[in-house]
Amino acid sequence: MCSLAGQHEPPPPRQHAGLLPESLIWAYIVQLSSALRTIHTAGLACRVMDPSKILITGKTRLRVNCVGVFDVLTFDSSQTNHLALMPQYQQADLVSLGKVVLALACNSLAGIQRENLQKAMELVSINYSSDLKNLILYLLTEQSRPRSVNDIMPMIGARFYTQLDASQMRNDVIEEDLAKEVQNGRLFRLLAKLGTINERPEFQKDPTWSETGDRYLLKLFRDHLFHQLDAGVPEKMSLVSRDEKSVLVVTYSDLKRCFDSTFQELQAAASGSL
Numbered sequence: 001m002c003s004l005a006g007q008h009e010p011p012p013p014r015q016h017a018g019l020l021p022e023s024l025i026w027a028y029i030v031q032l033s034s035a036l037r038t039i040h041t042a043g044l045a046c047r048v049m050d051p052s053k054i055l056i057t058g059k060t061r062l063r064v065n066c067v068g069v070f071d072v073l074t075f076d077s078s079q080t081n082h083l084a085l086m087p088q089y090q091q092a093d094l095v096s097l098g099k100v101v102l103a104l105a106c107n108s109l110a111g112i113q114r115e116n117l118q119k120a121m122e123l124v125s126i127n128y129s130s131d132l133k134n135l136i137l138y139l140l141t142e143q144s145r146p147r148s149v150n151d152i153m154p155m156i157g158a159r160f161y162t163q164l165d166a167s168q169m170r171n172d173v174i175e176e177d178l179a180k181e182v183q184n185g186r187l188f189r190l191l192a193k194l195g196t197i198n199e200r201p202e203f204q205k206d207p208t209w210s211e212t213g214d215r216y217l218l219k220l221f222r223d224h225l226f227h228q229l230d231a232g233v234p235e236k237m238s239l240v241s242r243d244e245k246s247v248l249v250v251t252y253s254d255l256k257r258c259f260d261s262t263f264q265e266l267q268a269a270a271s272g273s274l
Contacts (some may be wrong), residue, residue: 004028004062004100005051005109018107022128023162024060025104029135030156030163031062032100036093036149039067045089047071049096051103087146094147098139105132131155193263198222204269214258220248221255232256 032049039046047070055063075082099112102120105128106112111120117140124133135155138147153160198219203209210219220239232253239248 002056003052003065004054004056004104019123019127020104020107022132025101025128025132026156026159027060027163027166028062028104029101029152030160032064032097033149033152033156035062035064036097040090040093040149043083043086044071045086046093046096047089049093049100051100051109054100091146094139094149097149098136101132101139102136105136131157193259194218194222196266197259197262203266214262217248217250217255217258218262 032054036046036049046064046067048064048066053065055065057063102117102124103109103112105124106120110116111123121133121136124136135152138152138155197215198210200210201207209215217239220241223242224237224239232255234251234253236249236251239250240246
């Protein structure tokens, strides 16, 4: 994890080499504007939209840090209306967002210094689309009416869907990995329970407990193949003893009953019920 300021630094505004891909800048814009939209919709202001307060987690995921700090540090208990200045703070958030985007386009914090703004905008005009340039100008130029973060949504346009598709694909990968872990956990629990039953040296002072009754079926099943025991399906299978002298035809439902009753017997003994 690192800050946006630390991740993207060097070249000064007049250098064209080492600039960020425009697609990456738009990915950042979508995330940052979405964060501001959530905050402003709640009637609050971010007040920390600055490269040093924006964290990069993962490859392109951004998180705004220290939100609310200024509200605490500048709190005035004598003020009757604490939300009176929120519209002014929200307008400042949009200007700050414009500076962040400009810094990204220049790949340098020097680009947002007042004396470098003109050169920085020239750099944007030469290397990036007019949409990105217009968005920066809209955020940094004083407007005749109060601005809203929703105003820049048409400027983002179809690029929003690119980020949405990438997010959904990422969710699909995560859900698939989670499903595998759930399946692995289920199989491990079955194996662990079977391990407490099969070939125990003794139980309740009975050395043959794991070799008789329901436990014997489970032993044969373990030797045969681990299948969908927890589902208890009616499918029949043949269990053959190790000496091949005995053949038992049972269903997975029978094995599930044996499994549940035997494990409950062990749990009851452990809790002192027996």
